[in-house]
Amino acid sequence: MKKKLSLLVLLVLMISCKTYTISPENFKKQIIDSTANSLKDVKVNNPISPFSKIEYKANSLKYLNVYDKNGSLSFMQNSPSVEIRVTLRNGKRKIFYLDTVTLENDTLIGEKSRILGLKNKVPYNEIVKIEVQDGGKKYQYE
Template sequence: MALVFVMHSCTTYTIPTESFKTQFSKFDSIQKRERVINNPLTYGTIKYMTNNIMMINVIDKNNNPLTIRNSASLEMRVTKKNGKKNIFYFDTVTLENDILKGSQSRFLPTIRKEIPFDDIIKIEIQEGGKNYNYQN
């Protein structure tokens, strides 16, 4: 059973950049929601603002379209034209005026990274397998 979970949690999906832009354009980036997640290091909680996206359309490794649920441990890896990669927590990502914004840390969620969307050539997401769960 654990092997099945590990294999599932390592599955990487892609989101074509135009599909990502289309999906995010359906949501008003101003309408964010405060969420609370568990803090596995201190057994406390962490509060931060999330995007409104509940489900995201992705492509699996066999080029099949799928829809997956957003979660507190879903991670997004962005590859830029210069080959550099940035990792964000998917639920913190917004697209505002063609600028991708998101948090790379659960412990410092107010520190956000910004990337011009035109600099992005690849977007991948996967369940990070971290023990983060929504409390509200």
């Protein structure tokens, strides 16, 4: 029984952390289309303090067209827990929350920490790979 439970937990963890990819060109088109409607004010729960909310501006992207490891098209719903990992030409990686990402003057800008309010900026022409994953964090829109 204990062995079956452990196997089930491992299977759930593997499924829930599925990573998708999207080409930088395709991502750029989708993010430009979504931010044309402008940013909206949102609130999410604060996992550190249940009595306070985190407020920020979010893009209006509803779904992102992404590809799994087999090259099959999938649609990932944008939510406060979805993260993107951007790989640059120099091999460095930057992480953003998808709902905070915007493209301004060929620079990708977004939050890397909601609690601390830290942002990342990346010149768009330096991006070689974009991976998307639901980080499983307990953020929810209020």
